[in-house]
Amino acid sequence: MNQAHGVRQQTEIRVLLELNSLLWLKTVSYWVVVHITIIASPSRPSDSEQTEKITPSFSHCKNSHLDSAAPASYMMGSTNGLAGAQGKQPLFSFGVISDVQYADIPDGRSFLGVPRYYRHSIVVLQRAVKRWNDQKRHKFVINFGDIVDGFCPKDQSLDAVRRVVDKFEDFNGPVYHMIGNHCLYNLPRTKLLPLLKIPSVDGRAYYDFSPTPEFRFVVLDGYDISAIGWPQEHPNTKEALKFLEERNPNTDKNSPAGLVGLERRFLMFNGAVGKEQLEWLDDVLKEATKLKHKVVICCHLPLDPGSSAKEALLWNYDEVMSVVHRFNCVKVCLAGHDHKGGHSVDSHGIHHRVLEAALECPPGTDAYGYIDVYDDKLELTGTDRMKSTDMLYNPQADLQDNWH
Ligand SMILES: Nc1ccn([C@@H]2O[C@H](COP(=O)(O)O)[C@@H](O)[C@H]2O)c(=O)n1
Numbered sequence: 001m002n003q004a005h006g007v008r009q010q011t012e013i014r015v016l017l018e019l020n021s022l023l024w025l026k027t028v029s030y031w032v033v034v035h036i037t038i039i040a041s042p043s044r045p046s047d048s049e050q051t052e053k054i055t056p057s058f059s060h061c062k063n064s065h066l067d068s069a070a071p072a073s074y075m076m077g078s079t080n081g082l083a084g085a086q087g088k089q090p091l092f093s094f095g096v097i098s099d100v101q102y103a104d105i106p107d108g109r110s111f112l113g114v115p116r117y118y119r120h121s122i123v124v125l126q127r128a129v130k131r132w133n134d135q136k137r138h139k140f141v142i143n144f145g146d147i148v149d150g151f152c153p154k155d156q157s158l159d160a161v162r163r164v165v166d167k168f169e170d171f172n173g174p175v176y177h178m179i180g181n182h183c184l185y186n187l188p189r190t191k192l193l194p195l196l197k198i199p200s201v202d203g204r205a206y207y208d209f210s211p212t213p214e215f216r217f218v219v220l221d222g223y224d225i226s227a228i229g230w231p232q233e234h235p236n237t238k239e240a241l242k243f244l245e246e247r248n249p250n251t252d253k254n255s256p257a258g259l260v261g262l263e264r265r266f267l268m269f270n271g272a273v274g275k276e277q278l279e280w281l282d283d284v285l286k287e288a289t290k291l292k293h294k295v296v297i298c299c300h301l302p303l304d305p306g307s308s309a310k311e312a313l314l315w316n317y318d319e320v321m322s323v324v325h326r327f328n329c330v331k332v333c334l335a336g337h338d339h340k341g342g343h344s345v346d347s348h349g350i351h352h353r354v355l356e357a358a359l360e361c362p363p364g365t366d367a368y369g370y371i372d373v374y375d376d377k378l379e380l381t382g383t384d385r386m387k388s389t390d391m392l393y394n395p396q397a398d399l400q401d402n403w404h
């Protein structure tokens with residue numbers, strides 16, 4: 001009996017040692033690959049460095065994703081020389097585009113002088129939809145917000161939003177939208193959310209969906225607490241104005257003048273995730289952990305300072321990330337808003353990829369892409385101005401999941 005116990009103990013110690021060395025090896029190889037990916041991928045210079053479950057109210061798709069085309073003519077994309085290294089088929093793939101900011105107005109420039117092509121951006125979207133349809137393998141498309149520009153004449157807002165939504169609806173599958181500041185400059189939430197077919201209670205615009213038994217997508221509402229989009233007297237408007245008043249001394253609350261470092265995010269064109277939404281996020285991630293879902297978080301506003309300009313960050317990105325970091329299920333966070341795009345890997349090995357804007361494509365150029373989803377990585381294949389990026393999950397997180 002004692003001898004048997006001793007043998008079992010020795011075996012257990014050996015198994016533990018082997019697990020430890022496996023963890024060590026996986027961790028080292030992960031960081032080597034991540035490091036190579038960051039060096040190889042065109043990151044910003046500032047980079048630091050399923051059950052077929054759909055939210056029940058989520059019936060916004062012209063064509064249900066249940067019958068979307070299975071991967072047929074699979075073509076492996078080229079991503080920074082690392083693409084397809086494993087030669088594996090993706091589990092599924094989806095199209096991505098951000099900041100179309102269409103308006104039927106002459107070309108212009110951002111506050112910082114970057115050219116903006118308001119009429120051409122819808123052509124970029126049109127080309128994206130055609131390409132996604134031709135590829136016949138994308139389960140759905142995600143639009144990262146700001147479909148119409150704030151300079152769109154207000155009497156044309158409704159038509160402009162409808163025009164862009166119609167272009168998205170030419171995609172042969174579901175399209176998941178999220179709201180951005182420019183959407184809210186044009187239309188109040190009451191009008192916007194039904195047009196974007198965002199399931200909503202009381203004007204809230206956050207939701208989740210699970211396209212396969214292994215994955216869950218969480219779409220955050222970054223303008224939950226915001227001075228734009230809610231009625232003037234709404235408690236969320238008041239909370240946002242008070243928040244800004246306490247943190248930004250400028251008369252023009254869109255001006256970061258005098259704000260230092262990360263304080264520069266306290267601008268009117270940004271917003272925050274409110275308390276209720278944070279609690280909802282916590283519940284969703286708990287459930288995802290239980291179901292062993294890998295999670296992708298999508299938000300118009302970036303969630304990591306390494307991936308974007310400080311002026312573009314979600315006001316309470318730190319609160320959101322401290323909820324996310326309590327779990328190991330979130331693998332990648334995707335965003336828009338900061339038009340030049342960016343990529344970082346945070347302290348927990350989560351990738352943050354900010355997508356390049358369709359609005360800033362000179363005529364004849366594009367910015368859209370598709371993401372191949374694997375069990376160990378997301379691989380973004382971008383077109384033209386949208387850079388390609390390999391995003392390997394942190395294997396240490398997976399091992400921790402197994403131990404829980
Ligand atoms: N560094 C900045 C950026 C922007 N602003 C203000 O925000 C408005 C919107 O900016 P766009 O990038 O959409 O052009 C702009 O009109 C400025 O009021 C700023 O002050 N400083």
Ligand SMILES: O=P(O)(O)OC[C@H](O)CO
Nearest residue numbers: 269309311312337338339
């Ligand atoms: O989308 P816009 O026009 O509000 O611009 C956002 C800025 O790029 C954030 O730095």
